[in-house]
Amino acid sequence: MLPAASNAQQLVQTSVKGPTIQAASIGFRVNESKVDASTVVTAAPIDRHQGQDVALMAVGTGAMIVGALVGDKAGTIILIGGAAVALYGLYHYLE
Numbered sequence: 001m002l003p004a005a006s007n008a009q010q011l012v013q014t015s016v017k018g019p020t021i022q023a024a025s026i027g028f029r030v031n032e033s034k035v036d037a038s039t040v041v042t043a044a045p046i047d048r049h050q051g052q053d054v055a056l057m058a059v060g061t062g063a064m065i066v067g068a069l070v071g072d073k074a075g076t077i078i079l080i081g082g083a084a085v086a087l088y089g090l091y092h093y094l095e
Helices: 050-070 072-094
Strands: none
Touching: 050 072
16 A cells, blocks of 8 residues: 555644634734735834843842941942942933
8 A cells, every 4th residue: 555545644734722812812803914004003113221221220229238238338338339320220211
């Protein structure tokens, strides 16, 4: 018997089983091929470096905590430096 005749090497078409993203969505669905390009609103990309600003705020807050734990004059210097770094990050984040 030939392999092609016995369907031994044939690919089987499988259907998707289980939940899908399309089934989980609620609301109206618009076919993208039917939408006119003049009606599509595109927002200008915002080029912010928010990751770096958030990191500065986190590092500054961490330095403030460490400064509070160290205490004395050295801890006060670390705490003030951490506050300055956190405020610098907040300033650039809000810009």
